[in-house]
Amino acid sequence: MNKNLSRLLTCGAAFALCAGFFTSCNDDDDYETRITVLETAVGDLKTQLGKALTSGASVTGVVQNDNGTYTITLSDGQTIQTGGASGAGSDVKVTVTDTSAIISVNGETYTLPLGAAVSSLKYAPEYVDGMVEIADGKGADVSFLVRPEIASLDGATFTVAESHELKARVIGEDVFKVTSANLEGGLVKLNIICLDGDAAGTHHAVSVQMNYRGAVIGSDYFTVHVTDDFTFVSEAIDDNITVTAPGATQNPETKAWTFNVKGGDFGQGFDFATVFSGVPAGAKYRVASVAKQPGGPAQEKQAILAASLAEDGKFAFTKRPGTAFNDNKEQAGFLVEVVNSELAVIAKTYVTITDEIADANFNVFTSDLEAEWGGREKCVPVGASTLDLQDAFKNYATEFTIVHNGQEGVLEKWADIAVEVPAGMIVYNKGGKLVLDELGQKYAPEATCHGLYWFNRGYAIRIPENIRPYTDDNGKSYDGEDYNSDYFVNGLDIWMGSYTQFIEDPVAFYAGVPTWTNSGITVDIKTGVISFPESYTGWGMRLAIACGYEYLYGVKNLTADGNDKIGMVFINRRVSPEGAKMPCPTDGSKI
Numbered sequence: 001m002n003k004n005l006s007r008l009l010t011c012g013a014a015f016a017l018c019a020g021f022f023t024s025c026n027d028d029d030d031y032e033t034r035i036t037v038l039e040t041a042v043g044d045l046k047t048q049l050g051k052a053l054t055s056g057a058s059v060t061g062v063v064q065n066d067n068g069t070y071t072i073t074l075s076d077g078q079t080i081q082t083g084g085a086s087g088a089g090s091d092v093k094v095t096v097t098d099t100s101a102i103i104s105v106n107g108e109t110y111t112l113p114l115g116a117a118v119s120s121l122k123y124a125p126e127y128v129d130g131m132v133e134i135a136d137g138k139g140a141d142v143s144f145l146v147r148p149e150i151a152s153l154d155g156a157t158f159t160v161a162e163s164h165e166l167k168a169r170v171i172g173e174d175v176f177k178v179t180s181a182n183l184e185g186g187l188v189k190l191n192i193i194c195l196d197g198d199a200a201g202t203h204h205a206v207s208v209q210m211n212y213r214g215a216v217i218g219s220d221y222f223t224v225h226v227t228d229d230f231t232f233v234s235e236a237i238d239d240n241i242t243v244t245a246p247g248a249t250q251n252p253e254t255k256a257w258t259f260n261v262k263g264g265d266f267g268q269g270f271d272f273a274t275v276f277s278g279v280p281a282g283a284k285y286r287v288a289s290v291a292k293q294p295g296g297p298a299q300e301k302q303a304i305l306a307a308s309l310a311e312d313g314k315f316a317f318t319k320r321p322g323t324a325f326n327d328n329k330e331q332a333g334f335l336v337e338v339v340n341s342e343l344a345v346i347a348k349t350y351v352t353i354t355d356e357i358a359d360a361n362f363n364v365f366t367s368d369l370e371a372e373w374g375g376r377e378k379c380v381p382v383g384a385s386t387l388d389l390q391d392a393f394k395n396y397a398t399e400f401t402i403v404h405n406g407q408e409g410v411l412e413k414w415a416d417i418a419v420e421v422p423a424g425m426i427v428y429n430k431g432g433k434l435v436l437d438e439l440g441q442k443y444a445p446e447a448t449c450h451g452l453y454w455f456n457r458g459y460a461i462r463i464p465e466n467i468r469p470y471t472d473d474n475g476k477s478y479d480g481e482d483y484n485s486d487y488f489v490n491g492l493d494i495w496m497g498s499y500t501q502f503i504e505d506p507v508a509f510y511a512g513v514p515t516w517t518n519s520g521i522t523v524d525i526k527t528g529v530i531s532f533p534e535s536y537t538g539w540g541m542r543l544a545i546a547c548g549y550e551y552l553y554g555v556k557n558l559t560a561d562g563n564d565k566i567g568m569v570f571i572n573r574r575v576s577p578e579g580a581k582m583p584c585p586t587d588g589s590k591i
Contacts, residue, residue, distance in 0.1 A: 049105070067083065121217045156212040195232060247259060273285070322552075370404040373392055387532075389454070389530060426549070539580060
């Protein structure tokens with residue numbers, strides 16, 4: 001399921017498509033023509049949705065387009081565009097819940113279930129006994145019925161999910177491998193070969209796995225018999241093949257090579273064909289199976305590694321691995337194999353990664369800042385607005401007129417950092433904004449990493465000084481004479497998880513925080529800009545602002561002492577706009 005749909009599911013948000021307006025109403029004929037076209041578009045949309053309901057199709061993707069319309073992808077591969085039905089006199093809305101997509105067209109509602117593009121993969125036996133015989137290196141063809149039916153295998157990949165002999169269990173593609181897939185007469189036909197010469201004479205229960213448009217579907221089990229006379233050479237190391245990378249070494253017993261790559265260079269894309277010499281024509285590169293990888297990260301992240309390496313040796317991370325694969329003390333790195341046309345391993349190498357960021361200088365903030373934006377001079381107004389935190393840091397002399405505990409030096413350091421890149425600084429200040437140097441950018445490619453990211457580490461609501469004492473809707477009064485009553489809720493001091501927890505799952509990171517305490521206030525992950533919604537009523541708060549650096553192999557915070565935040569920023573603590581009102585709980589909690 002795509003990221004856009006995932007975000008919609010998480011938020012459970014409803015989006016209304018904006019109606020366009022005609023440029024002229026003077027020409028009645030033109031007006032009638034436009035209305036006719038619009039009515040036709042609305043009718044077509046209703047017809048498409050009706051067919052989807054009748055066929056039992058499910059929604060596998062919802063994407064909001066730049067113009068406010070939607071593209072809805074169905075499990076049968078069809079797409080529905082709402083754009084043609086968007087216009088004056090039309091009302092098209094799309095709401096996505098945890099289980100369904102609800103499309104409303106001029107008040108008529110169509111509810112389609114959310115689901116994967118494929119829901120089942122059933123083995124279709126070809127013989128009475130249901131047995132699949134593998135007698136030679138060409139393997140055997142097996143067929144599967146896919147439901148819902150699909151029109152093509154574009155974007156589909158197949159692997160052996162699991163196989164086991166009655167007396168022993170082995171994992172995945174160490175014994176069997178899918179070599180080809182075709183769609184014939186509504187059936188998916190796969191060619192499966194055996195990679196283990198010692199499997200002759202054995203019977204195995206095998207299940208295959210299909211990855212299709214983000215959905216992962218496992219088949220039922222079928223029985224494979226490897227004939228008694230089956231032979232296969234799984235490894236035939238070719239001594240003429242060498243690894244030419246600087247510092248490469250070979251283990252004389254296992255014949256496996258080991259070489260090292262700098263993490264930044266590796267993350268930008270790497271070609272294994274450039275470091276191997278003597279590889280014969282037709283040979284292919286692959287990441288070794290889970291069982292062959294060193295224990296630890298190499299096994300846990302094998303799927304990411306395998307998807308990142310093409311058969312011609314080109315390597316580029318498809319997802320951020322989050323580790324340098326060097327945790328295993330016995331054999332660091334991860335294992336890459338070169339195989340011949342018969343899929344026998346003719347060369348292999350362990351790849352270790354040097355993480356130059358691991359011990360780099362991230363001393364951007366020298367201590368834990370605590371300051372009040374606006375002081376007693378100004379405040380954030382009622383309603384929608386934004387506050388650029390980085391600009392406020394840059395102009396600290398006028399923006400933060402009250403600073404606690406003599407920490408002006410933190411802000412001075414921010415404002416005074418040179419435009420030129422300081423030696424050894426991965427993250428530095430340029431024109432009042434945090435940026436990455438060349439090395440930092442290499443280690444954090446945009447396709448897989450957030451790079452610099454801002455977030456709200458902690459949260460508290462405060463009653464602005466100028467409206468104390470404050471009486472809430474329950475008649476309880478807060479006079480602000482002691483520290484706890486400075487808060488709207490006695491002792492309310494919400495602290496969320498770590499830098500790593502936030503970046504891995506921002507939604508889960510905020511889970512459990514009372515919704516009324518956040519009240520729609522957000523911190524932009526890329527810019528640090530704080531946004532206040534239209535519903536904001538001018539109440540005071542304290543935000544624990546954090547800024548981190550996510551790169552291919554880890555996550556770093558930006559403080560000299562490893563503090564879990566860069567500072568506490570108070571907003572509207574001393575003064576609030578006219579008519580300011582504290583928020584009221586909406587989650588049933590008591591004040």
